Amino acid sequence: MSTSPQTLTSKDVAKVGLLARLALSEADLERMTGELSKIVGFVSMLGELDTADVAPLAHPLDTQNVFRDDVPVASLSTAEALQSAPRHDGSCFLVPAVLGDSGAA
């Protein structure tokens, strides 16, 4: 495991942009490559610490699963769930085609 400072390339950043579902312009890519490289370089100082024997702590509380009683309770109505949808047909959210070429250049 290496935590030495990473330098990100604009290709790396473009890939992350797609994973993050963010359309990035060429100018965005250039700016973010520099900014993210700087930030990643900074946070890499954690590599100074030997944590081989330290378990990850994902949560500050000693969490345990919480069950509620198995009793039906009201949830949002369809109308409430759709009230802020950008596009819907009264019963479903409407989105562009899930499959197929986006046609982008």
Added chain:
Amino acid sequence: MQPLEMSAVDLVAALRQGDITAVESATVFLDRIEATNGSINAFLAVDREGALARAADIDARRKAGKPVGPLAGLPVALKDVLCTSDMPTTCASKMLEGFRPPYDADVVARLRRADAVFLGKTNMDEFAMGGSNENSAFGPVRNPWDLSRTPGGSSGGSAACVAGDMAPVAIGSDTGGSIRQPAGLCGITGLKPTYGRVSRRGLIAFASSLDQIGPMARSAADCALIMETIAGHDPGDSTSLAVDVPRYTDLLDRPLAGVRIGRVPEHFAAGLDPEVAKGVEEAFAVLMAAGATVHDVQLPHAKYGIPTYYLVAPCEASSNLARYDGAHYGHRCKDLGQRTAGHTGGFESPLVEMYCRSRAEGFGPEVKRRIMLGTYALSAGYYEAYYAKALRVRRLIRQDYLDAFQTVDLIGGPVSATPAFKLGEKTDDPLAMYLVDLYTVGTNLAGVGGISFPCGFTKSGLPIGFQLQAPPLAEPLLLQAADRFQRLTDWHRRRPQAVGVAKT
């Protein structure tokens, strides 16, 4: 005394005794907001009609001898990160412009049941990401003490509206200091409770293992009053603690004799402004005069707090903010086909293109930066080196606190290294802005509680904040110590001149 100058505790008492009606009280604050919000920009939405209707209903019930809630008629401002079914909820983002949630946050529902009167929604850094309020999509908030300076962030609107007498009480949220730092920079009192003390249901999620809601007010006593309403178990938040809520207001007036306060020598390192250092040292002296003892303690991993936080928080944010997809609610790009110039293309499908373009248009630069950073740190090949590494260091940081609290009851120190900085001063350097959180992120990483309150002013008239941190669920001690300090000092009673001293 006029309502604008009264503490929340006194205002609730005056309302109960009939010295003032809820309508009169709401009107005074609404008028004040109308007169000053143009220069402060603390509110994104003001609900005059709703507030006055609510206040009239409370007055009518009280007059008829019907029961009213413990906060009956108290005006409260809500950070715009809290879902409200009757007001827009934007998180200061274009992504949620005009969004009307279908339900109230648990905190909002509790305040409603207590008969608080909501004045409106306060400005903030977009999705609570920032320390200066300059990341709002709807313009920065200005510090009432100096309109050219930041109020801090992300709860900058909540802090500025209390400092500017636009509300006696505001609700904020704190993921890495977002209640305590703006409270410090605006000269008010802000409590970040223990993780899980206040339900997060309906709090728009930023970093779920760090986020916590808390009160911002003029005094610790006012924060105690609000905590009695907002704290407590909520079956709708599986991380909310099923622990009884103390009567915080009854636990304030106790002597500090024998309370051990830790002082971390590293807090006074080179980066600390000398005037802030002086104010903080004087605060320790006041607490000692009140009977507390001060002891040096170590938080050996404190310097790793910022890098740990800026991995954990963006990773959680990148996951939480995946829900903004342009399909269910929030911003959606215009129809595909009308392509924006300069986009890089290469999307997998029309649906993915819609996601990517909606999110690119809806989120501001800092939110995008953190989503990108988190996505990178969680991606294949980097997860172990960044996210898992940060979680391991997080355990070391929490252990530092648990160890320190074996020998002291509280840890005191500065809340931020400098007084309020100029708007625009750090906007070109994201990393410099992240360092603003130096003294506050440890509290969230450890899941403990912290309070910030004013302990002096610089020569140029800017507030200096003092922070106390405490073991889990020691809010009574935090509030008691801050209240004792405020009985012995008058820093928290000072009012800014920049927008005029409150007069009615």
